[in-house]
Amino acid sequence: MTLAVFYKLVAIFLTAGLGWIVGRMRWLGNERQGADPARTLSNAAFYIFVPALLFRTTARLDYAHLPWGLIVAFFVPVVGLAIVVYVVERHRNRGGRLSVAAPSVRAVSASFGNTLQIGVPMAAALFGEAGLGLHITIVSMHSLTLLTVLTTLAELDLARARARHEEAGGGSLLSTLKLTVRNTIIHPVVLPVLAGMAWNFTGWRLPPVVDEVLQQLGAAVVPLCLTLIGMSLAYNGLRGGLRGAVKLSAMKLLVLPAVVLVVAHWGFGLAGLPLQVAVMMAALPAGSNTLMFSQRYETLESETTSTIVLSTLAFAATAPLWLAVLALVD
Template sequence: MSSSVLAPLVPVVLCIAVGFAIARIGWVRAGAIPDLANIVFLVLTPALLFRTMGQVRVQELDFAPVALYFSAVALLFGGTLALQGWTSAAAARALAHTFSNTVMIGVPFIGLVYGESGLVTLFTLVSLHSLILLTAATLVFELLLAPPGAAAGDGAPHARWRTLGRAVKSSIIHPVPLPILAGLAWGQTGWPVPGVLERVLALLGSAVGPTALLLVGITLAYTRIGEHWRGALRIALVKNLAMPLLVGAVAWALGLSGQAVAVMCTTAAMPVGANVLLFTQRYGTMQDEVSSAIAISTALALLTLPLALLGAQWLTR
């Protein structure tokens, strides 16, 4: 395996390992994980997203790789439901198969491998990632939960539309998409960010990578896989291997290549995102299996991400 593939992976592995070690020796307790996650998601990540997208013009964004990504998502999501049946468990697995950890692992990893231009491509995807996937999953779950033969007058359809509306709103008014949209809006004005604020945003944004990766290691140290490891491993294999292979196959079939496509393939190989667990908790299904799948897919990514990078290098030729 070429050193160009291993080079960006080494600091990722070491940061996760340090996080794992400091948790094991008791320097960081399990109760601190939610607070650390709030720092990453509510402070550091929005600063990086706003600062990066504030330097971009909307007309410069390329949505073709994003469309490629969601084409593969639709195939895998629909294929999971077709193979496993129209059930809440199948819907939860379909979401886990397709929802990537685009922030805690995706941002530092893509930044190391592809630099600022790669982050712009990633953030273009991130601006729609939760909105499309969580809204689609909400629609599926609401249809599954609808009483058979519900009449239009009993209020059930209206309740479902209200639920979908809340899902769309919460996917936009969120600490990830909102600073992306705000940054793009600021970039359209052409105004520079004031000097002091720019330095603060740069300082906070530079802390996303190491802090997020340390948090991944700390979380892994306190996660127990339990009796659901077989189902969780199946989810992890589909997410970490089948998803990037499908993105690559669609790109090959359409004759697409280049760095932006490589970023999409690499992002598709990221482990299962934590939002899937929050979603399963909301609907009361598959929490244990999905929780285990997040841990297994994160650990497995240390092996599968190099393979995804090799495939991504081939697409850039």
């Protein structure tokens, strides 16, 4: 592991540690007295800062010059594994022991990586400017692809649950369908993506003032999410979801990069620098946005927090492992 990546890991833990102190000291309020400051901050991230980041990203993407071979070779196995995790968890949750959104939340934890705080310095240190450019290309599509797919699956599960309830109460199936479509599109993840794409296709550039506002709002996502991780740890601890977190961390750090390596290399013929960038991006620990996703659906928040912390710690050991594997493949 390079010194730059190590420093980023330390910075992540220090920022999350600050959030833990804030939560432990109850500086923003006491969640036991009806006010939940962590959820308030999470809602601010989900409804203000993340939509700004997603809209600006999609509005500025140059779709014509993206390396689509690399993008397809990366996202086919990543989205495929996320859907497999979702299907397995949905089957296990048939009895309704957990929230109907639990399968989607666990699928996010198993597939969504920390592509910015750890991924960018890792790519720059290991692969230089050329590798960093490829990494940034995947990053530009990362949240748009994974969060949109898994948000849609979560909303469909919630809609099915509502439909069963309304059928029992004599509700209209048509009204349930309309509500499902509305909740899937008018959503703080999906809507800014669609709006950004629509703006992009007009060929217009974002006005400088608007672009600056969106950039400033989007810049708040990373520190806010890291602070939320620390606050969640202060409120819930690690023990509540430790067993699930160990499994999800192993899925994220070991299974996902293995699947990307096999599919991208032997399935799509990816080799050299693009293959190395794709595999090491898949090998990143769980991203902080996964906690925001779980808080959005009020599901498995303790397990998600534990997964982020454990996978980030374990990344120090698994990253050199995958670099050694890639040296053998190439």
